[in-house]
Amino acid sequence: MSEYRLIDLFAGVGGLSLAARSLGVPSVGIEWDQDACSTRRASGLATVEGDVRDFCPADFPDANVLVGGPPCQTFSAAGHGAGRRTLEAVQHSLRHMANREKVPSRLAGMDDERRVLVLEPLRWALAALDANRPYEAVVLEQVPAALPVWEAVGDVLRVEGYSVAHGVLHAEEFGVPQTRRRAVLIARRHGVAALPTPTHRRYHKGPSSPADGPSLLPPVTMGEALNRRRPFVLVSSYGSGGNPAVRGKRSSYQPAPTVTGKIGRSRVITEEGVESDRLTVAEAGRLQGFPDDHPWSGRGIFQQIANAVPPPLAEHVLSAALAFDHNPAPSQLTVEVSTQSA
Structure with a gap:
């Protein structure tokens, strides 16, 4: 013990x-x-x-x-x-x-x-x-x-x-x-x-450099964390860079942006530009490091995930x-x- x-x-x-x-x-x-x-x-x-x-x-x-x-x-x-x-x-x-x-x-x-x-x-x-x-x-x-x-x-x-x-x-x-x-x-x-x-x-937006730590593992991407069959782009539901009209975008080849209580409203678009299903509770939890079968309960689950x-x-x-x-x-x-x- x-x-x-x-x-x-x-x-x-x-x-x-x-x-x-x-x-x-x-x-x-x-x-x-x-x-x-x-x-x-x-x-x-x-x-x-x-x-x-x-x-x-x-x-x-x-x-x-x-x-x-x-x-x-x-x-x-x-x-x-x-x-x-x-x-x-x-x-x-x-x-x-x-x-x-x-x-x-x-x-x-x-x-x-x-x-x-x-x-x-x-x-x-x-x-x-x-x-x-x-x-x-x-x-x-x-x-x-x-x-x-x-x-x-x-x-x-x-x-x-x-x-x-x-x-x-x-x-x-x-x-x-x-x-x-x-x-x-x-x-x-x-x-x-x-x-x-x-x-x-x-994670850096640009290419990696030797200073990034060659002996370390690469960042875990959304594509690796989620079980979606096709590559996608996650489009934030809120503004980016201080501009409410600019929506941040991350591809499934990148880590997710910071998960907030609004993550469930983010759009998911395939590489061909086709609207896909939005993130489920289990997927949002996965991006926060929780297992797929985590027993979320009660109200406001996306906010619970974001606060964790x-x-x-x-x-x-x-x-x-x-x-x-x-x-x-x-x-x-x-x-x-x-x-x-x-």
């Missing part, structure tokens, strides 16, 4: 929990959305339906690994808009938490509660430390714009004795048939934290966090990462 037991905050349909199960690590997830909980239960994942803020480490005394992806709006550090002000407020609150001080009430009164939820993983980590039951590892993931928040969380965890690594990972570099970027933090109580080593080349952590990426991240040997291919790629040891 694994020496690790995982508590998954903001667990969604279970991308991280499924990865943990694949690695032989027991887990339980906390999730408030009824439909995501329905899918989790159909998947056989231990699930607590509720608000993360209503629980604490003492409620899950056996858990010694903390993971989660709190909902994050754009914490942009650029410009002078609401995003920057929010980031500054969150960083200020994290410093209060590090000093075991009360978080300023003005943050709790913001119009978007997601700006408070992003503080929850650190609350849990510090509470476990103060109870003399620190988590052996902490793993956080979200959209790339959340990286400054993870950097601030990492600063606090280093002071508390953790080794920390954070950066932006590309999902196609870990066998996901989709180009998707995620900001990831890995903190370890023992040993040196490091992000996982890619096993596949990064791709299980193949999650498996590599957890393997790195728990020092499991899960990277068979050496890497010659550089990942956007900063690593320091306490």
